[in-house]
Amino acid sequence: MNEVEKQKQYIEKIKKINQNQTLKYHMQTMGCLLNENDSEKLAGMLEEMGYQKIEDPKKADIIVFNTCCVRENAEDKLFGKLGELKRLKQENGVIIAIGGCMMQEKHITNKIKASYPYVDILFGTHTLHKFPENLYKTLEEKKKLEDIIEIEGKIYEGIPIKRDSNIKASVTIMNGCNNFCSYCIVPYVRGRERSRSPKNIIEEVKELASNGYQEITLLGQNVNSYLKVEQEKAIPIEEYEGIHSFATLLKAINKIEGIQRIRFISPHPKDFTDDVIDAIATCQKVCKLIHLPLQSGNTKVLKEMNRKYTKEQYLALVEKMKKKIPNIKLSTDIIVGFPGETKEEFEDTLEVVKKVKFEQVYMFIYSKRVGTPGAKMKNQVPEEEKHKRFDQLKTLVENQIQENNQKYIGTTQKVLVEGESKNNKNLLTGRTDSNKVVIFEGNKKLIGTIQHLKIISEHMWYLKGEM
Ligand code: SAH
Ligand code: SF4
Ligand code: F3S
Numbered sequence: 001m002n003e004v005e006k007q008k009q010y011i012e013k014i015k016k017i018n019q020n021q022t023l024k025y026h027m028q029t030m031g032c033l034l035n036e037n038d039s040e041k042l043a044g045m046l047e048e049m050g051y052q053k054i055e056d057p058k059k060a061d062i063i064v065f066n067t068c069c070v071r072e073n074a075e076d077k078l079f080g081k082l083g084e085l086k087r088l089k090q091e092n093g094v095i096i097a098i099g100g101c102m103m104q105e106k107h108i109t110n111k112i113k114a115s116y117p118y119v120d121i122l123f124g125t126h127t128l129h130k131f132p133e134n135l136y137k138t139l140e141e142k143k144k145l146e147d148i149i150e151i152e153g154k155i156y157e158g159i160p161i162k163r164d165s166n167i168k169a170s171v172t173i174m175n176g177c178n179n180f181c182s183y184c185i186v187p188y189v190r191g192r193e194r195s196r197s198p199k200n201i202i203e204e205v206k207e208l209a210s211n212g213y214q215e216i217t218l219l220g221q222n223v224n225s226y227l228k229v230e231q232e233k234a235i236p237i238e239e240y241e242g243i244h245s246f247a248t249l250l251k252a253i254n255k256i257e258g259i260q261r262i263r264f265i266s267p268h269p270k271d272f273t274d275d276v277i278d279a280i281a282t283c284q285k286v287c288k289l290i291h292l293p294l295q296s297g298n299t300k301v302l303k304e305m306n307r308k309y310t311k312e313q314y315l316a317l318v319e320k321m322k323k324k325i326p327n328i329k330l331s332t333d334i335i336v337g338f339p340g341e342t343k344e345e346f347e348d349t350l351e352v353v354k355k356v357k358f359e360q361v362y363m364f365i366y367s368k369r370v371g372t373p374g375a376k377m378k379n380q381v382p383e384e385e386k387h388k389r390f391d392q393l394k395t396l397v398e399n400q401i402q403e404n405n406q407k408y409i410g411t412t413q414k415v416l417v418e419g420e421s422k423n424n425k426n427l428l429t430g431r432t433d434s435n436k437v438v439i440f441e442g443n444k445k446l447i448g449t450i451q452h453l454k455i456i457s458e459h460m461w462y463l464k465g466e467m
Pocket of ligand 1: 183
C-alpha cells in the first residue's frame with residue numbers, strides 16, 4: 001500500500017471517531033501560493049475526516065496554522081497568534097497544529113516546545129501528507145507530536161484537496177529549490193528541487209477543466225527549470241504528450257479544452273530560454289503578464305545574491321521578450337538593503353525599474369534569515385537606511401503604476417469575473433489578462449465567465465469597468 005492510501009485509512013478512522021458530531025476546523029495560511037496550495041490539501045484531508053471550515057477560531061475544534069519564514073515579519077505573525085491561543089486551549093481544549101516552512105527551522109520548533117507547550121502537532125513541509133495519521137495519534141493517544149524530517153520528501157500524488165475557488169486553481173508542478181540565493185531560506189525549508197511527472201500534472205489540469213475551472217496557475221520556486229534536475233541526473237521521466245521541459249508543458253496545457261488562462265510563478269531569469277519565450281508567444285491561453293524576479297538592478301549585488309545574471313543580461317532578456325511577445329507586460333520582486341548594498345548600487349535598481357516599467361513590483365526590505373549566507377555577511381545595511389530606500393522605490397513604483405493605469409482608461413479588457421467585490425457586495429470583481437483587478441456592476445450570473453469590459457477609471461490598486 002502506498003503512503004497516501006495508508007493516510008486514507010487514517011482519514012476513515014477519524015471519520016468514524018467524529019461520527020454524529022459536527023466538528024470544525026479553523027485554518028490560517030501565512031505564506032506564498034505554494035503554501036496556499038498546501039493548505040488546500042490540508043483542508044481536503046480535514047473535510048474528508050468530517051471537519052467543516054469555520055472563520056472564528058473560538059468555535060473551532062482544531063486550529064491549523066500553515067506558516068512561512070521567508071521574512072521576519074512572517075515569523076512574528078505566528079508568535080503573535082500563538083500567544084492568543086493559550087486561553088482557548090485552557091477553555092475548550094482545542095487541538096492546535098502548526099505546519100509549513102517555519103517548522104523546518106530547528107530554532108523555531110525548539111522555541112515553540114519551550115514557550116508554547118500547549119501546541120499539539122508540529123509538522124514540516126515534507127510530512128504534510130501524514131496529517132491524518134498525526135491527528136489520529138493525537139486524538140487517540142493524547143500525544144504531543146512532532147513529525148518533521150530534514151531530508152527532502154517525495155512527491156505524493158492523490159492527497160485530497162479542497163480548493164479555495166471554483167474558477168481559478170493552483171497546480172504545483174515542482175517542489176523545492178536548488179538555487180540557494182544567498183538571502184533566501186526557501187531551499188533549506190523546502191528541500192531540493194524535484195518535478196512532478198508530466199502525466200500527473202496534465203491529469204490534474206484536465207480534471208480541473210472538466211470541473212469548470214477557467215484559470216490555472218502553475219506553481220514552483222523555479223518553474224522554468226521544470227524537469228531540468230531530472231534530466232541532469234538522468235532520472236527517467238515517463239514520456240507523456242511530448243512533455244520534456246517547461247516550454248513543452250505550457251504547450252500541452254494550452255491544448256486542454258475548457259481552460260481559458262494559464263499563469264505561472266515564479267520563473268528564474270537564468271532559466272528563461274528561447275523555447276520558453278516562444279511557447280509564451282505562441283500559446284494563446286498563456287497570459288502575457290510574466291513575473292520576472294529582478295531582486296536587484298546592480299551586477300555586484302546580484303553576484304553577492306548568487307542570482308547568476310547581470311544587470312545587462314536581465315535588461316537584454318527583457319528586450320528579447322518584448323520583441324518576441326507582443327503586448328507583454330512584466331512584474332517583479334525586488335529586495336532593498338541586501339548586505340553591502342551601497343546607495344549607488346541601489347540607484348541601479350531604480351534605474352532598471354525606470355527602464356522596464358513593470359506592471360507590478362513586489363518590494364521587500366532585506367530580512368536576515370538564520371542559516372543563509374546573507375545572515376553571516378558583515379556589512380548589513382542599517383534598518384533606517386533600508387527603510388529610506390524602500391520608501392524611495394515605493395514612490396517611484398506608485399508613480400509608474402498610476403501612469404500605467406491611465407493607459408487602461410478607455411480600453412476594452414477581457415476580464416475573468418471571479419466573484420462579488422469584498423468591499424461592496426453589489427459590485428463584481430475580476431482580473432484582466434495582466435492580472436489587474438477590475439470592479440464593475442453586473443449580474444452575479446457572470447461569475448466564472450470572461451467578459452469584455454470598458455475601463456472607465458483607475459484607483460491605484462484597481463480599475464473600474466463597465467459592460
Ligand atoms: N522562488 C521565487 C520566490 C521566492 S520568495 C523566486 O525566486 O522568485 C518570494 C520573494 O521574497 C523573493 O523573490 C524575494 O524577493 C523575497 N525574499 C526572499 N528572501 C528574502 C529575504 N531574506 N528578505 C527579503 N525578501 C526576501
Ligand atoms: Fe529563494 Fe532564489 Fe530559490 Fe527563489 S530561486 S526560492 S529566491 S533561493
Ligand atoms: Fe512560501 Fe514562505 Fe515557504 S514564501 S515556500 S511559505 S518560506
